[in-house]
Amino acid sequence: MSRASKAVRDEIMYYCLESVKNGLNFNTQGNISVRIPEHEAIVITPSDVRYDAMAPEDMIVVGYDGAVLETGERDASWLPSTELPVHLAAYRRRPDAAAIVHTESTFVNVLGALGRTIDPILLNMVLYAKGPVPIMPFEFSTNAAFGERSAALMGDDVFAVVWANHGLLAVGTSLKLAFKVAVAVEENAEVLYHAQLAGTPNLLVYGDIDVPAGTRLP
Template sequence: MTVIDHRRPGYLADTHTGLPIPTEPVFTSAEDERRHRKQRLAAALRIFGKLGYGEGISGHISVRDPENLDQFWVNPFGVSFNRVTVRDLICVDDQGRVVAGRHPVNPSAFAIHSQIHQLRPDATAAAHGHTAHSRALGALGRLLEPIDQESAAFYRNQVLFDRYDGPSVAVEQGRAMAEALGDRRAILLRHHGLITVGGSVDEAVHWFVTYDGCAQVQLLAAAAGQLGRFTDEQAEAARDGFGDAQLGWFSFQVLWDDIVHEQPDLLDE
């Protein structure tokens, strides 16, 4: 009788999905990990540009520095998502000072991301954008309904921020958002946009792209008729698979491969 060995190889991650997903890379030096994070950040910004998430000077993605934990890397103020390279990224400390890089910081980026990184030690990265679908959903004051597998990734893992005090340039505004986010992975800002977080740039950006796509599906479905919603049991089952953090990280790798192949200049240092 043939015995099939179902033990998972050491290079694969243990996930709810049971899929052959590799583990995230482990680095032997902070310098190597910093370079990896910056490359992923530059790629994520180009992906935002490719998907049409740009809205003038608005929108930013950040990742915590692996060595100086009170600092984070972020896209610079006034540089298009479509043109950002690794060389353009800036590092900002917890006082809003640019400690590495040649560009200024977007005041909104500091106000929001500094507070999320302070309150969420597990949030290595955060993504924020003013996308059409997230703004439309926020204008309705509605969160994602669990109407399909993808939207179930956010089932009981999102919150609506119903407060608006003008452009988010004050640390107090960012603090309020970070406190409202709590331990969830997504916060929909009414009259503003969307923020998602994750244990890596890869994960945070995957959740952002997925959330915006789910918002589009929900808006289309609601405009056509009555939404067909999962039961709680179905939503939880779908969330265990599609909401798996390691799956979120791995899903970004496809986007990474595509954008680096199409736009290799993003890696310029």
């Protein structure tokens, strides 16, 4: 019996396809993982497989130490995502992170390539990312040292970080919330890009937003 439940595998698969539908990824780029703390492990998408050619049984289970515990069922030669060390570093830094979504969406990358912090100007972005999303200067992304720097720059209070000239890493207390962060940051980046061309947009600060107790979020 797999350490990763059918429900977790199905949820990852669902958000992989949502990511394609939302235009957040191209080709075999991007990856998603979910923490399974009861096994001190994560479930992560395989490397070099398109989301729309992937199946729930292809997900790979990896221990916190990076060792592959379970390969995919259809093809045991498939490896975990190349950014596995970066996911593991983010989980180490952020005990509140239950899931990670890495996207390579267009306006995140426009602002990232310009080195411009993604300041919240839209409600969803400030509610879910909880603050300005920092830009990490370009470097190659598939090693643990990069992962440590990425996690340190994201810090403990914000739920995303941009890797310049590459894409976004979003974390969440659930996969649903990590995906909301990825969508909200991309939408915010697009509006911010246009708003800054037109003038000086009003920025939102998470701590200043008065959300009455018990309010349902969008």
